[in-house]
Amino acid sequence: MEVIAKGAEANLYLEDGVVIKERIRKEYRIPEIDRVLRTTRTKREAKLLSLARRAGVPTPVVLDVDTERKSITMSYIEGEKLKYMVEKLGEGELRELFRRVGSLAARLHRSNIIHGDLTTSNMILSGGRVFFIDFGLGEVNPSLEAKGTDLLVFVKAVRSTHFTREKEILEAFFSGYLEEYPEGEAVVERMRKIERRGRYVSVR
Amino acid sequence: MLCLGIEGTAEKLGVGIVSAEGEILANEGRPMPLREGIHPREAAQHHAQNIKALIERALSRAGVSMEEVDLIAFSRGPGLGPCLRVVAVAARTLALKYGIPVLGVNHCVAHIEIGRLTTGAEDPLTVYASGGNTQVTAYVEKRYRVFGETLDIALGNCIDQFARELKLGAPGGPIVERLAVGGSYVELPYVVKGMDLSYSGLLTAAVRQAKRASIEDVCFSLQETAFAMLVEVAERALAHTEKEEVLIAGGVVVNNRLQEMLRSMCEEHGAAFHAPPKEVLGDNGAMIAWLGVLSYLSGARQSIEETRVVQRWRTDEVEVLWR
Numbered sequence: 001m002e003v004i005a006k007g008a009e010a011n012l013y014l015e016d017g018v019v020i021k022e023r024i025r026k027e028y029r030i031p032e033i034d035r036v037l038r039t040t041r042t043k044r045e046a047k048l049l050s051l052a053r054r055a056g057v058p059t060p061v062v063l064d065v066d067t068e069r070k071s072i073t074m075s076y077i078e079g080e081k082l083k084y085m086v087e088k089l090g091e092g093e094l095r096e097l098f099r100r101v102g103s104l105a106a107r108l109h110r111s112n113i114i115h116g117d118l119t120t121s122n123m124i125l126s127g128g129r130v131f132f133i134d135f136g137l138g139e140v141n142p143s144l145e146a147k148g149t150d151l152l153v154f155v156k157a158v159r160s161t162h163f164t165r166e167k168e169i170l171e172a173f174f175s176g177y178l179e180e181y182p183e184g185e186a187v188v189e190r191m192r193k194i195e196r197r198g199r200y201v202s203v204r
Numbered sequence: 205m206l207c208l209g210i211e212g213t214a215e216k217l218g219v220g221i222v223s224a225e226g227e228i229l230a231n232e233g234r235p236m237p238l239r240e241g242i243h244p245r246e247a248a249q250h251h252a253q254n255i256k257a258l259i260e261r262a263l264s265r266a267g268v269s270m271e272e273v274d275l276i277a278f279s280r281g282p283g284l285g286p287c288l289r290v291v292a293v294a295a296r297t298l299a300l301k302y303g304i305p306v307l308g309v310n311h312c313v314a315h316i317e318i319g320r321l322t323t324g325a326e327d328p329l330t331v332y333a334s335g336g337n338t339q340v341t342a343y344v345e346k347r348y349r350v351f352g353e354t355l356d357i358a359l360g361n362c363i364d365q366f367a368r369e370l371k372l373g374a375p376g377g378p379i380v381e382r383l384a385v386g387g388s389y390v391e392l393p394y395v396v397k398g399m400d401l402s403y404s405g406l407l408t409a410a411v412r413q414a415k416r417a418s419i420e421d422v423c424f425s426l427q428e429t430a431f432a433m434l435v436e437v438a439e440r441a442l443a444h445t446e447k448e449e450v451l452i453a454g455g456v457v458v459n460n461r462l463q464e465m466l467r468s469m470c471e472e473h474g475a476a477f478h479a480p481p482k483e484v485l486g487d488n489g490a491m492i493a494w495l496g497v498l499s500y501l502s503g504a505r506q507s508i509e510e511t512r513v514v515q516r517w518r519t520d521e522v523e524v525l526w527r
Contacts, residue, residue, distance in 0.1 A: 033429065
């Protein structure tokens, strides 16, 4: 079995054209916490990958879930992570791409799906389509608070990682988001409120 | 060149003297005796009453006189307004009286820089946890960018408030650490959002659990949960930024269990773990003096008018001129 990636919480193996994502045990946390986190995240991720696809968001197809091994077997998405594309794109292409990302995030939220870790590391461009992956921190939750936090995670990730292109990315993202989900205005409003609650946030 | 730095963003007052070569000649501190939480005005009074004596103590420890000091630095923010203003007034007064420059510097950045100075870490991911701050930062293009942070209260605040609610005493950190020994796990909410975390729900749940479970069990579980959340966020940020070192900073990381967990995470990822000496982990004057040196030598200058305090001042707003 070939290890194709070693992430923070999981190892990814490629075997016969499918990916096995195995959440590995962490020595730093006690077994009680470790077991619960790995089990619930594995189950949740498998469920949300399917729900997201039904909501119109491209995701890998789940083939098997092993709650003993804490692993998910899913189809392999060949493509490039958006994280590595940002620097290479011209302004027009970049805006077009993140408009689509915004619209996909809106589809999730319209169906009350919270991704939980919306970053450009968890989005893959493949065959002209943007796939969302890594739903392990996600949940189904209709509340404005959950959706607003989901957006804030994305905004902050863009701010820390893509600071040179923050403005273009976020403008395009929110225009795509609101176009697909006009009621999302209230979510954006809540996101700003959540951010102001944080420590030492200067008013932007 | 010698810089005298004054720290006083919260309840602890500190005065340090550091040379341009990074030698710490003095690092004197005086925490305010706490019965409960920090009252900003009382803390400011404490600083005002003790600052003169503490400056004299630092000078005598360093074996220098005020005339030999070339630069005054002070913690300009972020922090509690009344405390910041007392420190700023003291710093400006010294600068004007002795005709030397004064620089207001960022408290959070100072924690990172004193850690780099004392451990030799070059380009670390910094895990900074204190009573008022919880953030995971890394240097990228002239800034310490915030990759993860608390969305509500700080880790230290969560533990201190828990101890206060249960009338365990203050400061809560060491008390909870002691009680946690030998406890067993009871379930508490674990809340990580991407690379950010949230401690307010955990605090509420821990206080509620304490009515049912034993205090030792709740202290143990509170520590295990709160620390695992922070270590996981640090782990995610480490994978994301691809840094090869982890530096710790802040009063909370004095906790042995937290250090052990962070060290274990670093081992798993092949990252070097850097823990500065205890005297410079919590709030202290030497870190302010050292950041003063770095800023001044890289060309930073402030007129008296420009030394106004900034209560809300994000780590990533500071341009890092010295790297």
